[in-house]
Amino acid sequence: MAQPRVLVIGGGLAGLSATMRLAELGVQVDLVSLVPVKRSHSVCAQGGINSVNSLTRQQGDNEWKHFDDTVYGGDFLQHQPPVKEMADWGPRIVDLMDRLGVPFNRTPEGFRDQRRFGGTLFKRTAFAGATTGQQLLYSLDEQVRRWEVEGKVKKWEFWDFLEPVLDDAGRCRGAICQDLVTMQFRAFPADAVIIATGGCGLLFGRSTMSMVCNGSAVSRAYRAGAWYGNGEFIQVHPTAIPGADKLRLMSESARGEGGRVWVPKTPHDPRDPRDIPESERSYFLEERYPKYGNLVPRDIATREIFDICTNEGLSVEKDRLCVYLDLTHVPRETLDRKLGGILEIYEKFQGVDPRVVPMKIFPAVHYSMGGLWVDYEKSSTGGLVEGSPRNQQTNIPGLYAIGECDYQYHGANRLGANSLLSCIFSGLFCAPGVIASCDSGGKKAAEESSRLFDSGLRREEERHRALLVRTAGDENPYDLHQQLGNLMTRVATVVRRNDQLAAAYAEVCSLEERWRRCAVSDSGNWTNQNVVFTKSLGDMFPLAKLVLKGALQRDECRGAHYKPDFAMPGIHATDPVEKRREAEAWCDRFEANTRRWLKSTVAACGPGGEPEISYQDVDTSLTPPRPRLYGLVGGEEIEDVWKERQNAATVGGNAHKGPAAFAGATG
Amino acid sequence: MIRSVESTGHHDGGQPSQSPADHGGNGHSAPQRFVRVRILRQDAPGEESYWERFEIPYVANMNVISILQQVAAQAKSRDGRRVAPVAWDCNCLEEVCGSCTMLINGRTRMACSALVDRLLDESADEIELRPMSKFPVVRDLVVDRGRLFHSLERVKAWVPVDDSYDHGPGPRISPENQEDAYPLATCISCGCCLEACPQFTKIELVRREDESADDFEARRTAAFDAGFVGAHAISQAMLFNGHPTGKMIADERLTALTAQGGIQMCGNAQNCVAVCPKSIPLTRSIARAGRAATVWAIRKIFDR
Amino acid sequence: MTANDPSQSFLARHQFLIYRLFSLAGLMPVGAFLVVHLLTNASVLAGPGVFQSRVDMIHSLGPLLVPIEWAFIFLPMLFHAVVGFVIIANGLPNVGSYSYVGNVRYTLQRATGMIAFVFIIWHITQLHWLGTPFGGGRFDPHHATSSAAVVLRPLLITILYAVGILSTVFHFSNGLWTLGITWGLWTSPGAMRRANWISIMVGVLLGGAGLGALGGMRSVDVEQAKVIETRMEDVKRMLEGGQSPLESSPSHGQAPAVHTSETAAPVVPTSGSVPRTPSGG
């Protein structure tokens, strides 16, 4: 029998770890990527990677608690067995990356140093300077280069994935891709195809993500029949540096070290911020949350900053939404010592010294929890069956998805430093299953008739040509993208309202209509970035629609999805009896909401390209959902009631207890 | 020069220019300012290059990437001709992916961290963008840096682990060793060090009509192998020769470093370290490589 | 040493070795010779007698001088120069775009190498006996100071010599610094800064010696120098047992076996000139 051949699309952490493991298992891998894999978006991750470790273990930590923090942080929206398996693998993965040469920071004795990240009480996060993602990616890139020299891997860099090729039985047999230099098309026969193409930040115009995070590959798989899960869950980071080209992450430690957030009381006050007297400033976080001040949890900070700019019109600038994050009152030595690195980033890209002039910041789209729907096979111990071809497989047999572009691990909200783990885990873990799937797929792709690929090739060539001849259109793709981004950012990020979502859906449809009249200004056939961009813009609309529709239909608040009209307010009664009653009512409502909405959103691409949404039950067999109460008024009372109910339900039962409530956190 | 015209003025772009935030603070009738850029373009390998000039509305905190985005969006040259958008590479926009290297005002640097205000201080008249000169131009500002990655293969820039299964943690490493290694590990493969290096010269081969893709690939690889590996690769070799597991194939790396195109090609101009956007101590690596090669060569003579 | 791919040319296979030998040659023997040469020449500042005795010391090697010169000076220098030109041809100086100190030095290293090459050839033709067929070779080891001084007297020649000497000195002392990096003697930026001082000191010292010699040659009274030299010549001959200068003459190298000490140079005026012995100082 011929050697199995696997096509991996995307060379971020997920794609590279899968490639490495597959090559090691003897599989011939073709690795396709829009950019040289070493330049993938994963290099941007700064914070670190989570796993239980020998230190935290002795402080009472274990894999279960990592699992529990993850599902609690994700508001219980993720299936639990894959998360458990990932948490179990955590220590091994970090050990492996350590062996591959990642220069993790060290303790004086030479062990890996760890830091504490949001969403846990333990120092679980291993880090390599301020560029952990870069270091992890590089060490995998190096291993894959090694396999490339061995001849096991062939890289196709500057290639665009256009569509999966399915046989008559609906099994994936390869893909059609395009060389972005010569603009030639090529069919890649493969026994399995793995999509590892990362997030889709470009749907929102500018985000903290890289420029190739346009979601095109995922959208193309979706249009070919793959389902998309939990699309409406988009994580927004509260503090990013707005730029004309990109929104760059500003670490939350700036607030941790005493940074104060404020806006001038006069809208768009033209004065130098340093000349604005205290009395004319509004420290709105401190005013609204006297208890937490500037250190309110991320989601609250995000919402308030968003609110003061959009609803109250108090943005510092007229054309660009932003507020001041002020560190100028903190002594320079303290800043240099504690925040040196991140303040340099600000200075480098803004050309302004944040030690002297207040920074301008605004929330920014940061991560997409949703992604291609993938399957798993649950083991008897609650984890996954290793080597099962179902793990990470989409609903299309032979088509897999891993990394940020799957929907599997982060539920409604991702914890900081968990994404790097999920990317590497899904890549490594899926490999034996992918091979099993290759073996079960019948005849090898290499033996497949060329008819299968020819029709795909022709379709893509035709699509491409149709775009090229549209030079006479009257729409500019870059303007359209900007409009789409502005729209999505306005209605589908921090605060969501049904009327806006519904209107936005219609607007996206009309934008898509206008896209069909897009003019490409370059009709050539050599490194035509213009037409490639226009094509990928066209692929953003189906995703935008499923995000909007999913958000519109989900009438609740969960994780990153916040609809004020369906928020569950805290309890304000002072009378103990009344308080108790309200807490009971709160818990009743919570349970009802869980029954109604603790479901994965699954979008399938309908015949007209419109998303058809259905809901699937979430596997919560390992730990039952419980409310996230952090910062909620009356949270203690509610927690008491909740615990009583849990105890009543599981008399002498489950010994696992979640850690104290914490802020849902991101990285 | 930033030219100031009233926003009602004769901007070629056609669309009414949305007045960007003006920090002069003089309120509503802020004049629209424009930034002039001159870009050295080339339609494809082997074609003649030519200059094209653009005029872009100024926005506060602009960098070269936002200029190029605007160039693509307006697709019109300064004299109002419709032109194909300029092709260029970028990804992260935060100086960590290494994509966007180009010659900006004659100097190699990253477009994403090149702030327009600073560039205008350097040359107030016009900002100049050119593709890197040491790599073959693919189109406009896009160059083929395959050779840069090939150098990493030459010096075996990896830790030769047995496999990716669980064998416990990696070796213990002192904080000093980590602090020594980390800066080297932050190399973003941008190629600035190669562009500025007077000893690193361009290798551009054209595929012959009668040549198969594989033959061409082999010929290209051979040419790369004969050329200077470059500062980045020397530094990577030193990074891995300093790692407890990586050093197990230290001799193989030294063999590579002393083969044709190895460290001996370095002429100690030290431009590499001066232009490296990540401030990697490249000359330290080069000197360490020189020392290692000295010791190793002597040892080889006596161990023969 | 690095014989990896046998299909490569000999030069390609041994590129590292060749470059290292080139570097070594710059230091030893060529550089070492340069130091000795410049210091010897500077001894003219102590008077023509001192210089003459130094020259005599060198020429006391007799017939061995020729092979020694070829083996330790000319061939290594030629080797260094040939490889140097190959290196220069393969480089692409770019100080225009990157005017960093290191790059300026890199470019100067090449420029001064080429100046040194031209200068040394010219210098040899002019003074060394090898230049005799070309109308040069005007250095007379028995009249070291006076013969050199005559040649160097014209202002233009002095200026060209100054340029040549300073270039060579820069080339050598800067070369010392790069050599330390090449061989890995100084690796950290701090060590390189400190090593830089060594190279500057060597440069200043040698530059001073070179210019001093030049100045010394110019300020010397030729007639008086001749007198001294002739007297020393006579003394030598006397010590050798009254051999006629004519007998010892045309074949060079039969230099006096005994040399005078500096202080012993007697100041006895003698007349008559000695035939030129074709040998450089």
Ligand SMILES: Cc1cc2nc3c(=O)[nH]c(=O)nc-3n(C[C@H](O)[C@H](O)[C@H](O)COP(=O)(O)OP(=O)(O)OC[C@H]3O[C@@H](n4cnc5c(N)ncnc54)[C@H](O)[C@@H]3O)c2cc1C
């Ligand atoms: C600023 C920032 C900081 C972060 N910090 C952290 C952190 O500290 N800890 C943490 O755990 N997570 C962090 N994250 C999240 C994490 O970085 C990402 O989720 C993760 O890197 C995604 O990796 P990936 O392998 O899925 O995809 P990516 O790294 O995005 O790679 C995608 C790959 O797919 C290729 N590709 C895309 N489209 C196509 C196509 N059409 N055809 C061919 N190839 C294609 C690309 O070229 C690329 O190689 C951060 C994210 C951001 C934005």
Ligand code: HEM
């Ligand atoms: C007096 C004669 C000379 C002396 C003493 C001398 C000495 C040196 C020394 C010590 C070095 C440093 C080597 C290193 O960095 O490893 C050097 C470098 C060099 N020399 Fe010379 N040299 C002389 C003549 C020449 C000549 C005639 C040329 C030919 C043009 C030349 C060309 C070079 C070049 C190009 C380098 C730089 C090599 C590099 O850095 O890669 N040199 N020389």
Ligand code: SF4
């Ligand atoms: S020090 Fe060496 S590698 Fe660096 S620029 Fe100079 S010649 Fe090139």
Ligand code: SF4
């Ligand atoms: S060493 Fe520096 S300049 Fe060279 S490729 Fe790496 S980051 Fe770029």
Ligand code: FES
């Ligand atoms: S775009 Fe990544 S380095 Fe500039």
